[in-house]
Amino acid sequence: MQLISETLEQAIEQLARLPGMGRKSAQRIAMHLLKVDNEQVFLLAEALNHLKTRIQTCSTCYNITDEDPCPVCASEKRETGLVCIVEEPKDVYTIERTREFTGRYHVLGGVISPMQNIGPNDIRIQELIQRIHGNEGIRELILALNPDAEGEATGYYINKLVSPLGIKVTRIAHGIPMGTDLEFIDDATLTRAFAGRQAF
Amino acid sequence: MQLISETLEQAIEQLARLPGMGRKSAQRIAMHLLKVDNEQVFLLAEALNHLKTRIQTCSTCYNITDEDPCPVCASEKRETGLVCIVEEPKDVYTIERTREFTGRYHVLGGVISPMQNIGPNDIRIQELIQRIHGNEGIRELILALNPDAEGEATGYYINKLVSPLGIKVTRIAHGIPMGTDLEFIDDATLTRAFAGRQAF
CATH class of the missing domain: 1.10.8.420 (RecR Domain 1)
Structure with missing residues (x-):
């Protein structure tokens, strides 16, 4: 050729x-x-370069941002006592799309995974404890981690660590997705949906 | 949001x-x-920018190239009398991959399409005629255009124009793709395959 x-x-x-x-x-x-x-190619190349030159990490929540603090942490409309714990910046992006959550975030930057040799000190759990001891008045953590073994282990670890500090720890519900037929649901999800049943 | x-x-x-x-x-x-x-992002952005700053059109065959003339036209190993007519630079790319074709190319930059108001003067047919009258010693054109109405019309037009100049015009065979079961072949392709049958 x-x-x-x-x-x-x-x-x-x-x-x-x-x-x-x-x-x-x-x-x-x-x-x-x-x-x-x-022009279109130059704009694309420039936009990609800017991902590396303009985006930084929020020093409060560790989400990506153009300015520190990030728009969520800087906003006076957001509750400061309620913090949603996520794994990656993309999860913040997904949750913000729903326009439902009114608190702040804490981006762990990963989950505990013994298989991949990632321990509690490799993700931002220490930083979370510092925030709780800080002046944000944090009273509830909502865990929005992925429903897999690593996500569960990380949630378990955080709960054990912060419960003694008088912080309420909840997690988002797992169950049948809206608009899905029961017959297409896997067993683990269905089991979880039964365990998490709520009053009608 | x-x-x-x-x-x-x-x-x-x-x-x-x-x-x-x-x-x-x-x-x-x-x-x-x-x-x-x-580094990876900067390399990507740079590579994209180079598409616009480093790539030009070969003044002989009108394929894209980093240097004019392009490597195919510059190569002494390629037959100069045999020219493959294609629609777009990407077709040259595809054909070169087979390592079978040993001649040069002529990139039309489109096909005749009355529907889209593209006439013979909007693609590089005049340039093809000039090449034929030039010193490349062109004796055969192989049409490798797409087997649709526009490709057919363009081939027909070129054949009518250059046959009187003593140039042989052929086109690549259309038929059953290798490794495909007969039952999956559409009628038009099968009809074409029968019409183009060759001695065993």
Whole structure:
């Protein structure tokens, strides 16, 4: 095969490193970018660079933000006593989309995972304890961790650590997703849904 | 919804403009890039910029290239009398992958399409005629256009134009793809395969 363009190869190679992107999709995107306005490509490249040059971590909640403190922590409309514990910044993004949660967040930056050698000190649990001892007046933590072994273990650990401090710890409900037929639900979810049944 | 980061939104918006990319994939990629090394993001952004700053059009065959003439036109190993006519640079890419074709290319930059108001003068047919009258010694054109109405019309037009000049015009065979079961073949392809039958 005659190498047509080293520049094109480089672009395809870099694009193919993105998650969910095969070499075919990377090729299609690179070919597409060759055809569009220069402006669009420069804007894309600039926007990607800005991800690294403009985004920082909020020193209160450890979510990503353009300015420290982040808009959630800076907002006077948010409850400061209620803190939602999440694993990653993308979880904040997902929860904010519902417009339902009115408190602040605490981004752990991971979950406890003995298999991957991630202990309590490798995620921001110490920082959470410091916040609780701080002046935010935190009285309730809502755990919004993924319902897997690591998420459970992390929730268990946090609960054990902060309960003695007089902090209420709750977790978001797991059960049947809205709009789903019962027959398509896996056993673990159904078991959880029964255990978590609520008064009608 | 609290806007978490304008910078992140910009990146997602630009990524979502890429072909085959929904907002969800764009979000996943942006979140992924937040986590990887700065270096990887800068390399990606640079590679994309280079698509616009380093790639040009070969003044002989009109394929994309880092240098003019392109590696195919510059190569002494390629036959100069045999020219494969394609619609887009990506077709050259696809054909080169087979390592079978030993001639040069001519990239039309489109096909004749009355529906989209694209006539013979809007694609590089005049440039093809000039090449034929030039010093490449062109004796055969192989049409490798897509087997749709526009591709057929474009092939028909080129054949009518260059046959009087003593140029042989062929087209790549259409038929049953290798490794495909007959029962999965559409009628048009099967009809074409019968019409194009060859001695065993």
